[in-house]
Amino acid sequence: PRLSESALGGLPADVVQPGYNRTTVKAGVVHLGIGAFHRAHQADVFDQLIRAGDPRWGIRGASLRSPDVAEQMNPQDGLYSVVVRDGSSEQVRIIGAVQDVLVAPQDPAALVEALAAADTHLVTLTVTEKGYKLDPATGTLLTEDADVAADLGGLDRPKTAPGFLVAALKLRRERGLPALTAISCDNLPHNGAALSAAVLDMAARHDPALRDWIEANGAFPQTMVDRIVPATTSEDIDALAARLGVVDRAMVKTEPFTQWVVEDRFAGERPDLASAGVQLTQSVAPWEEAKLRLLNGAHSAIAYLGGLAGIDFVHQFVAREAGSRFVNRVWDEAETTLSPPPGLEVAAYRNELMARFANSSLQHRTRQIAMDGSQKLPQRLLATISARLQKGQPIDALALGVAAWMRWQEGRDEGGAAFKVDDPLADTTRSLVERGSSPTDKALALLSLSAVFPADLVGRPDFRAAVTTQAERLARLGALGAIDALLSGNV
Ligand code: NAD
Incomplete structure (x- = not known):
């Protein structure tokens, strides 16, 4: 049997239950891209608000691509x-906040209606970096993308996240309803501004007056989101079924840590997020920068170096002495570029991050983090590199991370095993690496990718030299050898 309302009564006593009457809950939130992260992060917050007695914040989830999550x-x-895992301990909590999941390609009008409903006040999004349909280097709408082009042609059956939002905001305006607060929860730099740029650009191309109405009435707060939520495996589902006595195909696994920093800027009705532990602030940027450059920067470097060396999980990478020393070198470099917000003590944050990476019960795959690197590199490693070079500081550890991403584009690890590069620009990066014969030539060819590498950075001889040096070492010594060379200073 599956987990369901009727199964709740039979669950073991140590499983935390929703504990509220779900029939009285209204859907104040529509979430676009209901993957693992939303279920372990924002949905947990809305569930706490409902438990605490505010029934406005139930969630209607939507998938913009596949029906998997709806079927789960x-x-x-x-x-x-x-399922919160910390080393050997595990706690299970059932979340009741999600009412249903819509599959946008099957019935786009139903999603537009959900977004345009009078009870809907908030839209949250985790559609991955590429889901915003913006050029990572310029931040403008990718008008040549087929789905964007379709949405620009007409919004009867929207395809993209910005398209759905514009179609719904148009209806809200016509119906005399307030606009919405749309909260991007993706790891994009200035995610609120990015979402607003995509929506306003899409709206302007349909109706400039609608664009102005959205700008005047909508809100796109910036956020920093943090909780490590690895993809669920069939082993995870089997292990939980043994514990619950019912099968939960929608479970997510995560760590105890969670953090959500939200810019205090809302349109219309708002939840008391602070009561559920969310930090509301006027200035999210320093939090976001610290998180992207420390946590995500290290994660990407670990993903490519570890992936090339055949290391499957993040905890295995940092369990090696050289692995954790390398991560600390990345952080030493990144740290000088930060302006830590009040309340963030970088040394303590780094220690806590290392302990989170070392959590062996999460089983966070390097392959999962390696996905979509072209969309992640700019904010995770390249911005840090630019800031260091402008101060005349060396960038060896960061450059090794970039070189590892470059080698990853070849689609073969050091053991010779082939893999598929999972990235919207994979075809382009593949053709670029195939152009060069030496590691230096391949690296220089990839640097011509203007969607990833900003021109001012590529124009710097010190940047090119650092990346090509590390690319040569990676080819000669392998990932672990290149790390050792970096740490020992011997080449
Ligand atoms: P997931 O694979 O479980 O879910 C991804 C969701 O994005 C799915 O609903 C998918 O349909 C949707 N999506 C993918 N490509 C899309 C596109 N082109 N257009 C529209 N929708 C698209 O992944 P997840 O773990 O839920 O992570 C999703 C995002 O959440 C990440 O990309 C990241 O920005 C953010 N995030 C994740 C974590 C984490 O630890 N998992 C931590 C912080 C932030």
């Missing part, structure tokens, strides 16, 4: 488990 969640009445 709808037969379970939207219920699922958040």
Whole structure:
């Protein structure tokens, strides 16, 4: 049997239950891209608000691409488990906040209606970096993308996240409803500004007056989101089924740590997010920068170096002495570029991050983090590199991370195993690496990718030299050898 409303009564006593009457909950939130991260992060917050007695914040989830999550969640009445793993201990909590999951390609009008409903006040998004349909280097709408082009042609059946939002905001305006607060929860730099740019650009191309109305009435707060949520595996589902006595195909696994910093800027009705532990602030940027450059920067470097060396999981990488020393070198470099917000003590933050990376019960795959590198490199490694070079500081550890991303584009690890590069620009990067014969030539060819590498950075001889040096070492010594060379200073 599956997890469902009727199964709740039979669950073991140590499983935390929703504990509220789900029939009285209204759907104040529509979430676009209901993957693992939303279920372990924002949905947990809305569930806490409902438990605390505010029934306005139930969630209607939507998938913009595949029906998988709807097939996992709808037969379970939207219920699922958040399994919090810390070393050997494990806690299970059932989340009741999600009411249902819509599959946008099957019925786009239903999603537009959900977004345009009078009870809907908030839209949250985790559609991955590429889901915003913006050029990573310039931040403008990718008008040549087929789905964007379709949405620019007409919004009867929207395809993209910005298209759905514009179609719904148009209806809200026509119906005399307030606009919405749309909160990007993706790891994009200045995610609120990015979402607003995509939506306003899309709206302007349909109706300039609608664009102005959205700008005047909508809100796109910037956020920093943090909780490590690895993709669920079938082993995870089997292990939980043994514990619950029912099968939960929508479960997510995560760590105890969670953080959500939200810019205090809302349109219309707003939840008391602070009561659920969310930090509201006027200035999210320093939090976001610290998180992207320390956590995500190290994660990407670990993903490519570890992936090339055949290391499957993040905890295995940092369990090696050289691995954790390398991560600390990346952080030493990144740290000088930060302006830490009040309340963030970088040394303590680094120690806590290392302990989070070392959590062996999460089983966070290097392959998962390696995905979509072209969309991640600019904010995770390149911005840090630019800031260091402008101060005349060396960038060896960061450059090794970039060189590892370059080698990853060849689609073969050091053991000779071939893999598929999972990235919207994979075809382009593949053709660029195939152009060069030496590691230096391949690296220089990839640097011509203007969607990833900003021209002012590529124009710097010190940047090119650092990246090509590390690319040569990676080819000669392998990932672990290149790390050792970096740490020992011997080449
Ligand atoms: P996931 O694979 O479980 O879910 C990804 C979601 O994005 C799915 O709903 C998918 O349909 C949707 N999506 C993918 N490509 C899309 C596109 N081109 N257009 C529209 N929708 C698209 O992944 P996840 O773990 O839920 O992570 C999603 C995002 O959340 C990440 O990309 C990141 O920005 C953010 N995030 C994740 C974590 C984490 O630890 N998993 C931590 C912080 C932030």
